[in-house]
Amino acid sequence: MSLTFALAGNPNAGKTTLFNTLTGSFQYAGNWPGVTVEKKEGKVRKHANIRIIDLPGIYSLSPYSLEEVISREYILNEKPDLVINIVDGTNLERNLYLTLQLIELGTPLLVALNMMDEAEARGDKFNLNLLSKQYGVPFIGISATKNRGIDELMQQAVALAETAAVGQAAPRLKIYDESIENAIASIVEHLGRIRENKPLNLRWTALRLLEGDEKVAADLQIPTELQAETLTWQQKIEKEYDNDIETVIADNRYRYIGRTTAKAVSKAAEGRLTTSDKIDMVVTNRIVAIPLFLLVMYIVFAITFGVVGSSTIDLIDVLINETIGGFISGLLQSAHVAAWLQSLVVDGIIAGLGSFMVFVPQIMILFFFISLLEDSGYMARVAFVMDRLLRKLGLSGKSFIPMIIGFGCSVPAVMAARTLENEKDRRLTIILTPFMSCGARLPVYALFTAAFFSQNQGLVIFSIYLLGIAVAILSGILFKQTIFKGEPAPFVMELPPYRFPTPKGILIHMWDRGKRFMIKAGTIIFIATVLIWLTQTFSFDLQMVEDPAQSMLGLIGGLIAPVFAPLGFDDWQSSVALLTGFIAKEAVVATLGILHGLGEVGEDSAALIVSLQTTFTPLKAYAFMAFTVLYLPCMAAFATIKREMNSWKWTLFAVAYQTTAAWIIALMIFQVGRLCGLN
Known part of the structure; x- marks a missing residue:
């Protein structure tokens, strides 16, 4: 029998770690229908008939965020065979609030009490049998990072799903005071009369209406009579408790959680500093935190683009341009394929893809370090620390999350800005986020630094990243004093305890990011290289030309080259490369590779470096990299900005500002450098 399990839990409860442990490489990511929030699902490795859906991390089922709405709608409408609720054993009381709401929802439920090893290490003890009895659902102790209890969890999950399929009733817990129970009973009675023919969890629906859930009320088209009844009960309870209805119901839930955990959980003595607390005394220190973050990032770049990363370039280069390129060229020649087709395949497709692929190992190394920092809990501290700096720009620490994501890819980074409630903060974050250098720009930096700053x-690549951050900071100050005046929204976030990331988890994250990056980049570059080869081989009258400067691409590049002349790169090849960078930033290197003649059999990427050294100087190269990090993002990011801004005016303003800032900064670097005698 095919089964579908949904994973639900608070952020940082270990849900993703459990998902990776269960599915391994048998997983894929997409988007939830109609929205841009990522959806992950996969097959359980030891149970091929079980599909796992990884729901977004949430604190409750109240519809205050898109993630909460998605999770609730999936459970209600898709009706998975079982929901596995991952609970952080080190923060049990807070996590059990979502557990109670899932129980009230009436879905078949199994609680996975995660991080048991950490909780037990600090002296906490759990009576899982008593917890199971108190909540009416099984509690299984696990440690997802150490693969502890996973087999028992899956055995219980399968058994419970099969039991629930034959109609086992959801548990009924004594959570609420008498006045709230009376209100629920009254609303349930009304719901039963108006919704006789519609399958509905009456008690859960009554609770949501009592809490003032407008989405549930709108979906059910509640009649005026029931609306009045609900409002009467709300006013009565609020008067009795002298508090708003949501707070009253939440207090009842937390009181129940407090009573049950007091009996079933024995905690170690409070007041002792944990290892995470001791590390945070340094990592979040007001003086040390930001310099420490910069040092960590410098070390990451030094390793990625130092001996470890750069040693892979020649190996991949020989493999693609000599071994693969030579083999395919030999096959084409022996088959007497037309010369123009040989040139397209070898000098166009292989050369273009090859000039990008040589830098993939470095990109994968960088993804490895980013995954390491995220999974360890360090990146959450960075967001907390950066809140102080961002508030001086008029932003909250929430804006730092999209910016950090922007170091991977601008598309999900722009999407992440939707978590900001304040419209001005959201728009400003979307404008500033593309200044964070995405992974697609890395091949450009790697190429030019290899040619001029070996x-x-x-250090040079690190400075380019800092340049993007500095321009974002200055732009934020400028905008907050002019068109985006106003106070930033408050920033509240949870700092997870530090953990040793599992090698499997890091490798899965690294491979997932790298795979998506290579598929996206490879597809775009394949198309781009064919178009570039065609337009630099033929003139506008469709005649083959020997001099690429007389081709369609050469003539177009010649027209726009004067725009970049004050920045130091006035050759048509560089202008065209920046133009194709709008399609995808990865295409910049591929374009330069084709236009500079890289890819002839027997040559390697050193030929491109030598060719660049004849047209660029170190100063011009640095100005070119500065322009690349700052100017308008790729086409996919542009489309995402338009969708998230929902305004052509703001979208065009964003890309116009980014490109203008890039032109001015590159101009200053080149012209000031010349005045200082640099070359």
């Missing part, structure tokens, strides 16, 4: 490659 002795200090990591």
Whole structure:
């Protein structure tokens, strides 16, 4: 029998770790229908008939965020065979609030009490049998990072799903005071009369209406009579408790959680500093925190683009341009394929893809370190620390999350800005986020630093990243004093305890990001290289040309080259490369590779470096990299900005500002450098 399990839990409860442990490589990511929030699902490795859906991390089922709405709608409408609720054993009381709401929802439920090893290490003890009895659902102790209890969890999950399929009733817990229960009973009675022919969890629906859930009320088209009844009960309870209805119901739930955990959980003595607390005394220190973050990132770049990363370039280059390119060229020649088709395949497709692929190992190394920092809990501290700096720009720490994501890809980074409630904060964050250098720009930096800064490659690339951050900071100050005036929204976030990331989890994250990056980049570059080869081989009258400067691409590049002349790169090849960068930033290197003649059999990427050294100087190269990090993002990011802004005016303003800032900064670098005698 095919089964579908949904994973639900608070952020940082270990849900993703459990998902990776259960599915391994048998997983894929997409988007939830109609929205841009990521959806993950996969097959359980030891149970091919079980599909796992990883719901977004949430604190409750109240519709205050898109993630909460998605999770609730999926459970209600898709009706998974079982919901596995991942609960952080080190923060049990807070996590059990969602557990109670899932129980009230009436879905078949199994609670996975995660991080048991950490909780037990600090002296906490759990009576799982008593917890199971108190909540009416099974509690299984696990440690997802150490693969502890996973087999028992899946055995119980399968058994419970099969039992629930034959109609086992949801547990009924004594959570609420008498006045609230009376209100629920009254609303249930009304619901029963108006919804006789519609399957409905009457008690859960009554609770949601009593709490003032407008979405449930709108979906059910509640009649005026029931609306009045509900309002009467709300006013009566609020008067009795001298508090708003949501707070009263939440207090009842937390009181129940407090009573049950007091009996079933024995905690170690409070007041002792944990290892995470001791580390945070340094990592979140007001003086040390930001310099420490910069040092960590410098070390990451030094390793990625130093001896470890750069040693892979020649190996991949020989493999693609000599081994694969030579083999395919030999096959084409022996088959007497037309010369123009040989050139398209070897000098166009292989050369273009090859000039990008040589840098993929470095990109994968960078993804490895980013996954390491995220899974360890360090990146959450960085967001907390950066809140102080961002508030000076008029933003909250929430804006730092999209910016951090922007170092991977601008598309999900722009999407992440929707978590900001304040419209001005959201728009400003979307405008500033593309200044964070995405992974697609890395091949450009790697190429130019290899050509002109080989002795200090990591340091120079690090400075380019800092340049993007600095421009974002200055732009934020400018905008907050002008068109985005106003106070930033408050920032509240949870700092998870530090953990040793599992090798499997890091490798899965690294591979998932790298795979999506390569598929996206490879597809776009394949199309781009064919178009570039065609337009630099033929003139506008469709005649083959020997001089690429007389081709369609050469003539277009010649027209726009004067725009970049004050920045130091006035050759048509560089202008065209920046133009194709709007399609995808990865295409910049591929374009340069084709236009500079890289890819002939027997040559390697050193030929492109030598060619660049004849047209660029170190100063021009740095100005080119500065323009690349700052100017308008790729086409996919542009489309995402338009969708999230929902305004052509703001979208065009954003890309116009980014490109103008790039032109001015690159101009200043080149012209000031010339005045200082640099070359």
